[in-house]
Amino acid sequence: MQSQFVATNHINLHVMTDGPENGTPVVLLHGFPEFHYGWRSQIPALAEAGFRVIIPDQRGYNLSDKPKGVSAYDVDILAKDIIGLFDHFGIQKVKLVGHDWGAVVAWTVAINHPERLEKLMIMNVPHPDVMTDFILHNTVQRKRSWYVYFFQIPFFVEWMLGKNNYEYLARMLVQSGRKNTFSESDVMEYIKAWSQKGALTGMVNWYRAAMRRGLRSAFGRKLPARRVHVPVMMLWGIRDMALSHEMAQPSIDLCDSGELTFFNRATHWVQHDAPKEVNRKLIEFMR
Secondary structure, three states: OEEEEEEEOOEEEEEEEEOOOOOEEEEEEOOOOOOHHHHOOOHHHHHHOOEEEEEEOOOOOOOOOOOOOHHHHOHHHHHHHHHHHHHHOOOOOEEEEEEOHHHHHHHHHHHHOHHHEEEEEEEOOOOHHHHHHHHHHOHHHHHHOHHHHHOOOOOHHHHHHHHHHHHHHHHHHHHOOOOOOOOHHHHHHHHHHHOOOOHHHHHHHHHHHHHHHHHHHHHOOOOOOOOEOOOEEEEEEOOOOOOOHHHHHHHHHOEOOEEEEEEOOOOOOHHHHOHHHHHHHHHHHHO
16 A cells, blocks of 8 residues: 555545556545544455555544644544545545545535535535434433533543553444454554544544534524435444444435445444445445
């Protein structure tokens, strides 16, 4: 894999690339608390299939810039980071894949900049407007999202997640997956990324910015849910501890062309739990 830094939207993102330079570009967006390493099971398969794979460490993560202030992590700004990435690589229309927070950014790119996408693949995250609706009106999902409220506490959260060599954050990660979803060596790679200066605050600021945005939406004028006009494939691990699979179909219903596949034995980390099946679906859809 090739490593480089790309200037986009007034910051620098650390970006990894693989596959033939003349291959069809596919951009992979990781979520919390991962970084480009979260696509380790997909990168070789996509590169072998002939795709040009582009994987940024998103703003606030690992080696990418970590601007100060919660407002720097608003999802519209995060989406513009990715548009700038397309521009850097000279991609007019791209195939975009997102998991967790990366999926939120991917949804936002599809909503705000549909002319820049050819296809969209989403893993285990609902359409943003469906998520907002469930948080406001679904008691079960609100309880599942307890950690979002915990992450709003400044300073204490960073101390809690980072103490004892990131023991609490590592435990959160491992316990949210299956027994073998994350190995000890995987956790060590994540700890290296979390240890970068300012990374914990940058990562958590995504949640803080989302809460501020959600409060504005909750007390603002009720707007109709935004439709997605690009073709969408959604993959969802049923055993997700944080996000109810009941949000999946309403999300697909907001897509002009959508396809949904459930993975009954997979957790939130569907691309780790079922890599062969995910890779097959990914390649078939992207082709």
